[in-house]
Amino acid sequence: MPGPQAGIHGWGAYIPIYRLPLSEIARTWGWHPEQYKGLAVEEKAVAGPDEDATTMGYEAARNAIARAQIKPSEIQAVFFGTESKPYAVKPSATIIAEALGITPLTMASDLEFACRAASEGMRALSGMASSGLIKYGLVIGSDTAQANPGDVLEFTAASGAAAFVIGPTSGAAAIIEDSVTFVTDTPDFWRRAQEPYPLHGEGFTGEPAYFYHIKNAVKTLFDKSGLRPTDFKYAIFHQPNGKFPLKVGQDLGFTMEQLKDGLVTPMIGNTYNASALMGFAKVLDKAKPGDRILLAPFGSGAGSDAYSIVVTDAVEAKKPLAPTVDQYLARKVTIDYSAYSKNRGIIYVIK
Amino acid sequence: MSMDLSISRHWRRKYSIYRLQAARCKACGRVHYPPRPACPYCGSRDLELVELPKHGKLVSFTKVYAVPEGARAQSPVYVGLVDLGATKVVAELTDITDQTQPKEGMEVEAVLRRTRVDGEAGLIYYALKFRPAIGVPDV
Numbered sequence: 001m002p003g004p005q006a007g008i009h010g011w012g013a014y015i016p017i018y019r020l021p022l023s024e025i026a027r028t029w030g031w032h033p034e035q036y037k038g039l040a041v042e043e044k045a046v047a048g049p050d051e052d053a054t055t056m057g058y059e060a061a062r063n064a065i066a067r068a069q070i071k072p073s074e075i076q077a078v079f080f081g082t083e084s085k086p087y088a089v090k091p092s093a094t095i096i097a098e099a100l101g102i103t104p105l106t107m108a109s110d111l112e113f114a115c116r117a118a119s120e121g122m123r124a125l126s127g128m129a130s131s132g133l134i135k136y137g138l139v140i141g142s143d144t145a146q147a148n149p150g151d152v153l154e155f156t157a158a159s160g161a162a163a164f165v166i167g168p169t170s171g172a173a174a175i176i177e178d179s180v181t182f183v184t185d186t187p188d189f190w191r192r193a194q195e196p197y198p199l200h201g202e203g204f205t206g207e208p209a210y211f212y213h214i215k216n217a218v219k220t221l222f223d224k225s226g227l228r229p230t231d232f233k234y235a236i237f238h239q240p241n242g243k244f245p246l247k248v249g250q251d252l253g254f255t256m257e258q259l260k261d262g263l264v265t266p267m268i269g270n271t272y273n274a275s276a277l278m279g280f281a282k283v284l285d286k287a288k289p290g291d292r293i294l295l296a297p298f299g300s301g302a303g304s305d306a307y308s309i310v311v312t313d314a315v316e317a318k319k320p321l322a323p324t325v326d327q328y329l330a331r332k333v334t335i336d337y338s339a340y341s342k343n344r345g346i347i348y349v350i351k
Numbered sequence: 352m353s354m355d356l357s358i359s360r361h362w363r364r365k366y367s368i369y370r371l372q373a374a375r376c377k378a379c380g381r382v383h384y385p386p387r388p389a390c391p392y393c394g395s396r397d398l399e400l401v402e403l404p405k406h407g408k409l410v411s412f413t414k415v416y417a418v419p420e421g422a423r424a425q426s427p428v429y430v431g432l433v434d435l436g437a438t439k440v441v442a443e444l445t446d447i448t449d450q451t452q453p454k455e456g457m458e459v460e461a462v463l464r465r466t467r468v469d470g471e472a473g474l475i476y477y478a479l480k481f482r483p484a485i486g487v488p489d490v
Contacts, residue, residue, distance in 0.1 A: 017446050050425050050465040055477065059463070062490050063487060063488070086475055087475070096463075099477070322488055323486050351421075
């Protein structure tokens with residue numbers, strides 16, 4: 001039995017202009033020149049010196065609201081998913097809500113669940129919209145992903161944002177027809193409260209975390225809905241690197257044809273909370289009415305959501321209302337390791 | 352507070368800083384930014400608040416190397432005069448690189464960015480800055 005249904009009224013993305021070639025990281029830290037080749041990522045997006053998760057989330061949200069064709073004041077909940085909060089205490093959600101004219105009659109909070117906090121927000125908003133508690137809600141996934149300089153994680157930790165306006169099914173560009181969540185306590189990746197960089201639990205990151213949770217979420221969705229891989233035009237998974245989403249997709253029975261359009265990490269690295277969601281935005285930029293999309297974000301700690309989403313006739317009119325993911329991908333300026341270090345605050349400075 | 356930043360001043364001006372809120376004089380019809388208690392052109396206090404468009408044309412700009420404390424990571428800071436139609440505003444420019452140098456007449460659009468940061472523990476000050484336009488819509 002499908003649960004209550006909600007609609008996606010607008011989608012938006014943001015990618016900062018700067019790109020760091022991974023060869024720069026290998027050169028700086030003395031990695032073997034081929035070290036990163038297995039990740040299937042060649043360069044990563046890097047936020048500028050005046051950017052953070054809040055400013056990137058603002059721009060993605062502005063694009064999403066424009067496509068939703070609603071007044072910002074009609075939004076009654078703002079959920080901001082990130083693991084790179086500019087403040088430990090002070091919500092980014094209120095800053096974005098104020099800057100976009102959503103305040104004051106709105107819920108607003110920052111969510112944390114590693115890379116899937118925003119997806120949790122999306123699922124929560126679906127329930128809130130379908131129950132009638134709110135008409136429209138805004139969910140934002142945005143990260144300036146941190147990595148200990150010199151750690152292998154640094155090759156993929158990137159910056160970017162994606163945002164969606166969730167509301168009633170009527171007039172929506174896509175309908176969330178069903179969804180499930182699968183979580184366990186898994187020690188694959190964490191960052192302690194006062195620490196600047198995360199650690200990963202080596203052997204836990206692949207099979208017991210990423211693959212186990214995504215596969216169980218998707219299989220549960222299939223069991224619950226009766227849907228099969230052949231029912232979907234597109235399948236989008238969390239993308240910690242360029243290889244994992246292809247492997248999990250193929251293990252679940254999806255083809256390269258279904259997987260390729262939702263990939264963004266091979267071009268810009270892993271944008272954490274925006275990773276799968278930006279892939280989803282990229283697919284909505286080209287999807288046709290009637291297409292069914294499987295979306296499965298993942299977050300360490302660990303958990304995965306699986307959504308079945310069907311595109312409606314309303315999608316076409318919304319596409320040209322904001323820049324596409326491809327436009328942001330094409331807008332880029334290559335920087336070196338020193339500019340990246342300054343932009344991301346890696347250089348220790350007495351303030 | 353270690354710097355010449357004022358939390359209360361930033362908070363009082365947040366609608367101008369975040370949303371380009373300006374004032375239109377009901378007596379002479381002219382628009383000014385940021386809003387003042389009286390029209391700077393005719394002195395009337397009969398004003399209404401309006402939001403300026405977030406897209407405009409760069410009239411002129413300058414490049415500042417002597418940046419204030421809290422903005423060193425952003426140096427050099429570009430400051431532009433931007434024509435928004437109803438009025439012109441002075442604001443910081445962003446995403447200026449060797450490949451995206453500012454030019455007079457360039458189409459620009461306002462986006463939210465950090466303007467200054469008060470040390471390690473103080474407030475982060477956000478403001479709209481203008482960058483070469485890529486077509487991000489107003490909402």
